Amino acid sequence: MAITHYEALSASVKHLFKLDTPNSSYVIGIIDDEGFVTHVYYGDSIGDYHLEEIPRIDEMPFLPSNNNRDRCSFLDSCPMEYPTHGLGDFRQDCFKIETVNGNAGVSLTYKDYRIEKGKPDLPGLPATFGKEDEVSTLILICEDAVTGIEYQLNYSVFEDLDVITRNVRILNKGKEPLYLTRVYSACLDMDNEDYTALTLHGTWARERKITETKLNRTRLVVESVRGETSHQDNPFIAVKEATATDRYGRVYAMNFVYSGNFRITTQEDQFGQLRVTMGISDEDFKWKLEPGADFVSPEAVMVYSGEGTGKMTRTFHDLYRKHLIRSPYKDKKRPILINNWEATYFDFDTDKLISIAKEASRLGIEMLVMDDGWFGVRNDDNTSLGDWTVNENKLKGGLKYLVDEVNKLGMKFGIWFEPEMISPDSDLYRAHPDWAIAIPNRVPSRARNQYVLDLSREDVLEHTYESVAKVLRSANIEYVKWDMNRQLSDLGSALLPADRMGELYHRYVLGVYSLQERLLKEFPNLLLENCSGGGARFDPGMLYYSPQIWCSDDTDAIERLSIQEGTALVYPLSTMGAHVSDCPNHAVGRTTPFETRGHVALAGTFGYELDVTKIPEEDRNMIPEQVKMYHRYNDLVREGDYYRIASFRANGVYDCYGVVKKDKSEALFTYVQVVARVNYHSRRIFLQGLAPDKKYRIEGEDAVYTGEVLMKAGYRVKTMHGDYLSRLIHIMEV
Ligand code: DGJ
Numbered sequence: 001m002a003i004t005h006y007e008a009l010s011a012s013v014k015h016l017f018k019l020d021t022p023n024s025s026y027v028i029g030i031i032d033d034e035g036f037v038t039h040v041y042y043g044d045s046i047g048d049y050h051l052e053e054i055p056r057i058d059e060m061p062f063l064p065s066n067n068n069r070d071r072c073s074f075l076d077s078c079p080m081e082y083p084t085h086g087l088g089d090f091r092q093d094c095f096k097i098e099t100v101n102g103n104a105g106v107s108l109t110y111k112d113y114r115i116e117k118g119k120p121d122l123p124g125l126p127a128t129f130g131k132e133d134e135v136s137t138l139i140l141i142c143e144d145a146v147t148g149i150e151y152q153l154n155y156s157v158f159e160d161l162d163v164i165t166r167n168v169r170i171l172n173k174g175k176e177p178l179y180l181t182r183v184y185s186a187c188l189d190m191d192n193e194d195y196t197a198l199t200l201h202g203t204w205a206r207e208r209k210i211t212e213t214k215l216n217r218t219r220l221v222v223e224s225v226r227g228e229t230s231h232q233d234n235p236f237i238a239v240k241e242a243t244a245t246d247r248y249g250r251v252y253a254m255n256f257v258y259s260g261n262f263r264i265t266t267q268e269d270q271f272g273q274l275r276v277t278m279g280i281s282d283e284d285f286k287w288k289l290e291p292g293a294d295f296v297s298p299e300a301v302m303v304y305s306g307e308g309t310g311k312m313t314r315t316f317h318d319l320y321r322k323h324l325i326r327s328p329y330k331d332k333k334r335p336i337l338i339n340n341w342e343a344t345y346f347d348f349d350t351d352k353l354i355s356i357a358k359e360a361s362r363l364g365i366e367m368l369v370m371d372d373g374w375f376g377v378r379n380d381d382n383t384s385l386g387d388w389t390v391n392e393n394k395l396k397g398g399l400k401y402l403v404d405e406v407n408k409l410g411m412k413f414g415i416w417f418e419p420e421m422i423s424p425d426s427d428l429y430r431a432h433p434d435w436a437i438a439i440p441n442r443v444p445s446r447a448r449n450q451y452v453l454d455l456s457r458e459d460v461l462e463h464t465y466e467s468v469a470k471v472l473r474s475a476n477i478e479y480v481k482w483d484m485n486r487q488l489s490d491l492g493s494a495l496l497p498a499d500r501m502g503e504l505y506h507r508y509v510l511g512v513y514s515l516q517e518r519l520l521k522e523f524p525n526l527l528l529e530n531c532s533g534g535g536a537r538f539d540p541g542m543l544y545y546s547p548q549i550w551c552s553d554d555t556d557a558i559e560r561l562s563i564q565e566g567t568a569l570v571y572p573l574s575t576m577g578a579h580v581s582d583c584p585n586h587a588v589g590r591t592t593p594f595e596t597r598g599h600v601a602l603a604g605t606f607g608y609e610l611d612v613t614k615i616p617e618e619d620r621n622m623i624p625e626q627v628k629m630y631h632r633y634n635d636l637v638r639e640g641d642y643y644r645i646a647s648f649r650a651n652g653v654y655d656c657y658g659v660v661k662k663d664k665s666e667a668l669f670t671y672v673q674v675v676a677r678v679n680y681h682s683r684r685i686f687l688q689g690l691a692p693d694k695k696y697r698i699e700g701e702d703a704v705y706t707g708e709v710l711m712k713a714g715y716r717v718k719t720m721h722g723d724y725l726s727r728l729i730h731i732m733e734v
Contacts, residue, residue, distance in 0.1 A: 002157040003115050003138045009052035012063055016040070016051055017113070017138055019155055021162040024304040026155075027051055028081055028140070032063040035110030037142060037153070039079035039189045043250060044306045055079075056191070077271060079189035082153055082168065084108045084144070085182065091275050092219070092265045095170075096182035096282070099147060104181070106144050108151055114139040119156040122167060124510050126257050126544030127299045128323045134159050135323075148174025163319050165257075167299045172289040179499075180287040184263070184279025186300035188252060193272040194242045198309065199264075200234035200566050205554035205587050207231050207535040208566035210649065215239065215266055215274065222264040225283045227452070227488025227505055228532060229539040235262040236570050238312060239276060246644055247308040247688070254278050255316065255570055257324070258298035259541035260509035261285070284491060286502025301540065309569070310688070314641050317572040320543055321639070327520075327547035329527050330574070333634045334548065334605050335366035335412050336627060337479070342555065342581050343611035346373035346380055349394045350402050359612045361409040363620065364627035367479060367607075368406050369414035374399075376426065381485075382449045385421040386428030388467040403475035414479025414527070415471070419464050420512060421450045421485065435460050437504070439492035447486035454493045455511025456504055465515055472523055481550070482516070484532040509541075516545040529577055529605075538567060543575055548605045550577035555609055556585035557592045557600040558674055558724060562649040564603055565657070573659065574638040578604025580626070582615050594619040596726040598626040599670055602637060603657070606630045629728075633668055636661055640668075643688040648674050658729075660689035664707070667696075669729040673720050684714035690731070699730040 006016040015030040027040035029052070040054050057063055061073035072088035083089045085096035086105030097106050116139065117132040129135075140153040152169040166186040172178050195215045199222050200208040213220055222237060224230040235256035241249050254276065256262050261281035268274055278300045287295055301319065305311040321330065338360045340348055348370075357368045375391055376384025390399045403413040422429050422436050424446070429436065436451035438444040444451055453460050472480070493504050520526065528546035530537055534553035542549055549571075552563045560578065567576050578601040583591040601607070612620060640659030648655035658669035667690060690696065690707030697704050698715070705715070710731070717727065 002136050002159055004048070005113065005115065006048070006051075012057055013052040013055070015110070015113070017140075018048060018051070019138065019157045019164055020045060021158055021164065021304070022160065023306060024162045026164055027054070029055055030110045031055065031057060033065045036078065037081040037108060037110050037140060039081050042188065042190065042252065042304065077269070077273075079191055079273065080187065081140075081189070082108055082142075082151065082187055083189070091269055092267050092277050094182070094184035094187050094277055094279065097147065097149070098179040098181050098286070100176050106147060106149065108142045108144060110140065111143050112141040114141070119165075120154075122296055122299060124513060125296065125298050126324075126513060126541045127167075128156070128165055128257065128301065128319060130156075130158060130323050147178060148172065149178070158319070158323070161319050162304045162315050164302045165299050166302065168297045169294055170289065170297075171294045172291050175291055177291065178289045180289055180295055181285065182279075182282040183287070183295060183297050184277050185256070185297040186254065186278050186302065188254070188276040188302065190252070190274045192241075192274055193268070195239045195274055196242055196244075197266055198238040198240065198569070200236055200569070202231050202563075202566075204231050204533055204536070205552055206559070207552050207563055208234055208538065209562055210566045210569060214242075215268055217268050220266040223262065223281050223283070225261050225281055227260060227508060228484065228537050229259055229262065230487065231534065231536040234570075235264065235278070235539055237264045237266070237276065237278070238309060239266065239274065240309065245308050246310045249306075249308050251305045251309050251312045252276070253303040253305070253312050253316070255301045255303075255540055256298060257301060257540040257544070258509065259512065259537055259539050261505050280506060284502060284505060287506070288500050288503070298541070310644060313569055313644070316570050317642060320540060321572050321574060324540055325543050325547045325575070327528070328525060330547045331639070333631070333638070334527060335479075336364070336630055337367040337369050337414060337607040338365045338612060339369040339371055339481075339579065339607065339609045340611075341371035342586050342609045346378065348373065350396050353402060354405055355613055356611060357406045357409055357411055360608070361411050363612065363623040365411070365608060365612070365623070367412035367414055369416065369479060369481060370402075371416040371481065372418070372483070374415070383423050383425040385418055385423040385450050386426045386453070388417070388471055390471075399471070400475040403477060407476055412478045413476065414481065415477050416481045416483060417468055418483040418485060419468050419515065420453055420455060422453050423450050434494040437488060437490060437492060437508075439490050442490060444490035447489070450486055452486065452488050454495070454508075455515070456493050456507035457495050461511055461515060465518055468519065469522060472526070478525070479527040479529065480519075481529045481531055482546070484537060486533070487536075513541070513545070520545060531577070535563070535567070538571065543571070548575050548577050551604060554587040555579055555581035556588045556590050557597045557672075558590060558648075559588060560600050561655045561672060561674070562647075564600070565644070565647055565649060565655070568603070568642060568657070573603055573642060574605070576604035579607040579609035581608070582610040592724040593726075594622050596672065596724050598622070598629065599726040599728055600672065602629065602633060603670065606634065636666060636668055641689055645669065645685050645688065648672065653677065654683065656685050658687065658689065664689070664691040664694060665733040667731040669731070670726065671717050671729060672724075672726040674724060676719070676721065676723050676725075680719055682716040682718045684716050686714045687711050687731075695734050696731045697734045699732065704734055
């Protein structure tokens, strides 16, 4: 059992709960007569010898039971599991309310506990899962006696991975309605000093760049208030001890399984202790809880690594591949697709698509995806979102005809939707202007000339679902790209009452989840790819519904190196939508070799985003080889352990990463020489993840090396003549 309960270890330590994963321990202490729920320890596995000695309760300010005159000082310094607002803990708290009298202060004291095998689902929310022998759950039941709030603090502990997930359930057991104005999902309060944070930031076409911030007394806030996770900020943080690297040192990471507004804070307090919190952003959040009602927070995943950020990454990858993604495609090769967005933008018709499909199928590509522009009168991005009826001027003979023709070529067919949106210039908006999110008497701000549908409404959800499903029922469509091209502003719903308007952001996200859940129920074999103007909704919440997410609208191989490095820091390679596109690249105007574009896209789902009838013949001739390369290596890329060897982002010269098969019999490293440098020796790269005593041969070479030599003495990569050149280093056990 991964959860152990100890009782009455000392006069002050009433209960201890020890949560053990293979290499980490997490200890919670219930202390003092009142039952404060305190944090005792998190880090490398420890035994159970006198754990009650760890908390600093024998020094000032002492416990309230013997020094209540300094209660505030106690609350403001003791490491807490779920700090509440307004009673003396002046650090960032996790929970705040507004009572009918307008008060905000609230306490949390221990009542009871339960330990269960397995992990309960979170109703309406994505969450990691596991069987009864893979995970167990500790439920701490706590209360605020004054309001009648019951808290359930849930901790699920994985048996085979260094992962603990957390969320809270709040029940109003009082007699009056309450407003929840802040409900975070997790707090990590560590009595440790000197940490650096790793976070992921960007913008459109520059998503998830790794950012390092030395933590100090200045608070760090990583937040989205855009209604989605966003291009700008990802719901991830790792705090690592100052000396930690990719391979060594202690790293504590958190990732939020949610696709809307979020807020992560770090704060070093007056004593140098670090507090990290994670949850739904409290900006414009106010949730009414009637007596008897409950609120369930989304899940925060905590990963501990005592072996640097590399191990942290591999833990996230294993967790998400095994315990989050549900799609039947999750352990399968995805069809190599060709998407017509960069090939044609809005300017296409049936003939054009069939000509692309014919050439693509001849070259070995397996699926045609018809992107934006097939519906309503959408010939540019100004109209028709919401009018999901086929434009038969473009698709002569209709959608089914096109799909059948593509199928006859032996290819699958996929289609693009942007279901959450409504164009002001659409039949839907003319019929239902109140279906758009808007504030009464204010014209909502447009973004890409569109508004957002009010997905907190049942009627809007029903209509949206049926519009998408009707198209999918009409032909043999096997893939959907679900796009979302603007962020939420002008928050207002025509149906929500005034005292529930603060629920709109969260209800919107629940609406998106319910639509995707329903879609997957009706079309269980559909391959769903989420997308949001590129990678603005690349988060674990979305991975619960789709096994892959479009990484970025920047398809340039060199830009992709750091976008994919940041993405792969947390998310498995199997989830990263990556395509080969034409040059000069549409986003940056750079020209790179077709081979390099293929090698870089190989690290993701792999596909094409170009007009295969128009690209240079020498590029086209390379496609069948790339198709073979994908089929040869995709199992390894999808399922292997990922190792970062060098980062172009950090060194400005070259990039190198690899995947190693779980049994260590095979590995594939990708080396990209971004900038050529004259008169240098060959470069020695220190491989990782191999078995030291196994013998390996590098494909194309005769020499045999031990894993130990390749990892310690390194492998020499010859300098190549020119910029943007790449090489695959395929290693097999002999
Ligand atoms: C944004 C996506 O990221 C692109 O790939 C493309 O689908 C466009 N939207 C279409 O409008």
